[in-house]
Amino acid sequence: MNILLIGNGGRENALAWKIFNSPSFRNNNGKLYNTTGNPGINQFAEPVEIKEYDLKSLITFALKAKIDFTVVGPEIPLSKGIVNKFEREGLKIFGPAREAALIESSKSFAKNLMLQANIPTARFKTFSKNNIKEAEQHLKRIDYPAVIKADGLAAGKGVVIAKDFKVAWETVNDFCFNGRCGDSGINFIIEDFMEGEEVSVFVITDGEDYKVLPYSQDYKKIYDGDMGKNTGGMGSIAPLKKFMNIVLEEKIKSRIIEPVLKALMQMNRKFKGCLYCGLMIVNNEPFVVEFNCRFGDPETQAVLPLIESDFLELLLASSENQIKNYNLEINNDYACCVVMASGGYPDNYDREKEITGFENINRYSLVFHSGTRVSEGKILSYGGRVLSVVGISQTSLIEAVKNAYESISKISFAGKYFRKDIGYRQFISNSKEELAN
């Protein structure tokens, strides 16, 4: 079976590793291709020099290389309708069609859907550049902190937690007049701030039936203790044991997952693929912060090592409407992913620094490449997020955390930066120094 994996970050490195090691792939003498590769992904896949948003060239390649199945990592090709276009050509693909991917590409669509389907979420109002005066009046009336979100895709720049009116008003002006998120910020929403525990839920679905992967937690802020600017994600852990329980899991299914799938189906927007539910748990009650139409990064790097059953068959079952016949098996392991970033990230950062020490990591760790490239036989840093180092343990999360940090200590590049406290929310009574040692 020939497979094309689209996207080339840490998430896709984890996807490539997991697909490559699926018995259904290994037993089939197929080939895995990836756009556009990186030194981690290239261990499993042949790189193809086509941009992930160049849908025309991707279709031409898929037909020529006799691709049997395509797996889409990032949201941009999904929001551009890659699934619709591939399926029109008779090509099998994992992911939602454009009309269902709207759940991520328009925040106001997602919020209105939640309102209609009675799905718990923060109170909100939608505004645009054309009624900015009304937004100003609204901002003068509300409590702070408040959340300002660009309506469209904004690569992590579209959400601001405003501590007061001044910050909120500056943000709205940045969105509408200073092009902070391009066209994505011309429409925006203002919503209540929620405080609690964040949980990421990956739901693999064929639109009707679904399987929930192990719950995970993303550490989005740049500094320890969840301080500083938001990033693409500085680390993640899975599974979540603390504060998750059967009652809460039932509420997540009956109040969020099932109503959203049903509502999308009724609107003729059947969702297939991975529905990412970003939740806030407040006093054992789940609220939706956001829906995404794809796997999350860096949660994928911590979640996939916990899947025991054939991963490629899971993705195929979604595409072939066979989720109810798929037997999802999860192992008892724990995983902690720590992102090694370039100094300066998420603002201007250094790049082209040589990375060494991969051969010295411990055998309980995996290294996925997020932003690296090869030059003259050397591996160089290339992006803001450079590597995702995942520690695994069969006994405890704390062991998984230690395994990740031990491996990180062996990997060097000039200006390397990483958080020292990934996982701390699960050990809130433990000292952070203990975790990093």
Ligand code: GLY
């Ligand atoms: N981890 C957040 C995201 O993938 O959007």
